[in-house]
Amino acid sequence: MDRDRIVYLNGEYLSETEAKVSIFDRGFLFADAVYEVTSVIDGKLVDFEGHAARLERSLGELVIRYPFSRDTLLTIHRELVRQNEIVEGLVYMQISRGNPGDRDFIFPTDDVQPTVVLFTQSVPNLVDAPKASAGIKVISIADLRWSRRDIKTVQLLYPSMAKMMAKKAGADDGWFVQDGFVTEGTANNAYIVKNGQIVTRALSSDILHGITRATLLQYAREAQINVIERNFSIEEAQHADEAFVTGASTFVMPVVEIDGRKIGSGTPGPVGRRLRELYIEECRRNAV
Known part of the structure; x- marks a missing residue:
């Protein structure tokens, strides 16, 4: 679009x-604010x-007071x-x-x-x-964030710094x-696949309770894929068959390298590819 x-x-x-x-808004002064990002596919949410x-x-x-109804x-x-003619994209x-x-x-x-924006x-x-077919590379970074990561606040400075650390490391x-x-991950939930089973950290205040995560794990279980919710280390991830992340803006994104070590064959694996296809297929069916 050419217009604003x-x-x-x-x-x-x-x-x-x-x-x-x-300038006195507390979101600006204190990061006293929360946010959500909703994907749009085929013009639907x-x-x-x-x-x-x-x-x-x-x-x-x-x-913080909820300002209006869910219907609104x-x-x-x-x-x-509608006004911005979004076919594929995001609503922040x-x-x-x-x-x-x-x-x-x-x-x-x-x-x-x-203040609602x-x-x-x-x-x-x-x-x-394009990254979905090639996969992404990640590095490990010490988690120095505050302990209430289950609240989706706008205080994203450290994740932003971590993104820059990753970029600097190639x-x-x-x-x-x-x-x-x-x-x-910096803006996503992390998973590994071993012997056809999905392993991901259990919900707690240590991680964001991902909406894509919840939906994907539901679809995975319906497809008879075993899901294990437990902690895993970088070393275990490096020896996994596959790895991937999920998020509203990435859906299911394969991870093919962790700290310089290839995961599996070094290419997106069959479980991750199938889960991405399944997620997008179901999203198209259920989008509003």
């Missing part, structure tokens, strides 16, 4: 050049209900997709505690309105991503390691 994107800000649909947020439910949970954990949220998403949503009028560590009172990103190769991404075990 239309974004949503606090009840209005505006040109991206007209949307303004106060993928896993919307899961993202909406996690958004409500994140807001509840931070005691769906309407806003659909309207942005962020809700901060709002603007109390000045900077203060103490949370503002209930009469402060949350949504915008779209067109990603024409979301489904047919890799595509990083896998965080805590107490000798992989937690997750």
